[in-house]
Amino acid sequence: MVDKYVLTEIENLVSENKALFEQLHTRRVFVTGATGLIGSQIVLAFLMANEKYSLEIRITVLVRSLAKAQAIFGDDIERLQVVIGDVRDRLEVKDPIDYVIHGASVTNSLDFVQKPVDTIYTVVDGTRNVLELAKEQTIKGFVFLSSLEVYGSFEGQKDVSENDFGHLNPANARSSYSEGKRLAESLCISYAAQYHLPVKIARLCQTFGPGVDYQDNRVFAQFARSVIEKQDIILHTTGGTERNYCSIKDAIAGILHILLLGQSGEAYNVANENTLISIKDMAELVASLDASAAINVVVDLQDIQKFGYNPEVKLKLLTKKLADLGWKPTVDLPTMFAGVIESMKYSRVKHDEQ
Template sequence: MNKKMNIEAPNDSILQKDIDRIAQELVKFPEINHKTIFVTGASGLLGSLTVKSLLCLNRCYRFKVSVVALVRSLEKAQAAFGDLMHDDKLRIIVGDIGEIPDIVEPIDYIIHGASVTSSRDFVEHPVETIFTAINGTNQVLELARSKNISGMVYISSLEMYGTINSDIPVSEDAGGYIDPLSIRSSYSESKRMAENLCCAFSSEYGLPVKIARLTQTFGPGVSYNDNRVFAQFARSVIKKKNIVLHTKGSTVRNYCYTSDAIRALFYILLKGTTGSAYNVANMGTGISIRDMAELAAKFGSHTNIVFERGDNEKRGYNPPVTICLDTSRLQALGWSAEVGLEEMFQNLIKSMESSLI
């Protein structure tokens, strides 16, 4: 093992530990050695962590995985990868997911994570949200077909389940109501359609594609300026400010730590059944948004919870739901979640603080 600390995350020791942990797990999958993996959304949270973990696998365990990373801008790639941009096993492609530039090299595996992720964009740019999901996924599937890939995983979302209020963990066979006339449904409806498109390519063309339905995922690597609730909570703790809730915080869901999610993607990609979907979550993290705010506030000596009502429709908030994903199908592949909610917040806060240094 050839290992030097803080190569993939030079300014964030917490993130580097996660990358090392993922790389250690990927040793279990020798089938990716000497292969090329195409990653879309590569400058995003999960995409960049996937790329860094594969490069760490090469460096630490003498694998020779080539990575082709699709990003929207060179500046975002440079911010995400820094000196790794010069790694000879990484090729950055700048382009739009709706019109992927020509890729001349063979592609063996695809991890498709490009997506609109901001709740505000779901209501302010619903057309772009829909077309990014559907047209982008169609482009990736056509590429997969032309390259005769060995496997692909599409990163979907728990939001495809729609409105569910149940204390019983939700399996992959469940489905709740989505209002097609709600602008906010641009995200959840397009995720459903993209999943169906994956299944259509699998059925009609024999494409080995699987689906990962992720719950909200966070940990080291989350941008300091991220606007999702967990980042808002962590930022309030760092700034020694109150946590502001714009709703009652009654929505209950379970969450997943970033390194656990990346590990899950590879289990699904390499061990999952073609045409199947797999929930990705930590079943031990079910909590309401209000209770999660209370948990986060414990890490800040000057942080309290305050409520300020506003126009939640414009913010892109979903109706209150109670939904916790059942991960039995994923666990049957050999995966298990390792990091609980308290450690998730501890590591998130430390990582965000390191980005300010």
């Protein structure tokens, strides 16, 4: 059963972006990473748009685990064309595809340092396979879900447009994800240039909201879990990293704007400029959401390499380019955290009941 908080977010997403969904009337969309956090909610949004507006969007999903897909989509899986396989293998889809949303990737930061080879090949080989599939089709749009990590780090605080790039050390195993995304972006642009594929790139900041797994180990989930379990928030760094964030709902709206309205061969930042905050201040913000005021923020410095953390960065993704397509964020940071906390509470209770 889909999290009720997720359903509310998706209902709002579909209602607020009706015109975008209507552009997909009777079209087939191929979604990779369809059981991931963002991919699954994109698929649920298409299903809801079909139900709400009778759009007959045809949805093909690539999944590695049928059981996981069934757990996420329930009876709705019968309304999907399911392709079971690994994105690193050659892909075959029997019906013509109109649009591609390529989101399959390694996302666990520990894997970036413990399984860097797998991380690189999943991103690079996976993207090549999806692009090859698209090349065989007459597609109308393709969006690759990239990451703010392609920007690397800068001296001091930096406002980052799509044309700004900092330092990235390829001799660090942690760079497997960042360098993999960079090369995958280059592949996308190369296919656009050589084969005239309408490929666009969405560079996502860290994105969260209802639907985050209770055991998710990313920093926002750790903070939310501390509130739920009434535990102090423990920082293993000074918390000096500053960046901005985005709700899943707003990120999906951004992805659809890029897919349908973006220019081929272009990259677009997807972030809420108003959410810029340091890790330390974010911890204080989340602690303040606990009504009992019993949660403290404790700094316990550790070797960041063993956690898979990035070096300290201070950057703010600028989103004018995406805003020029008509997109704007709708969810602020406190609301994002309130939503993820309630959703994680709900999923914890459901898990305990099973």
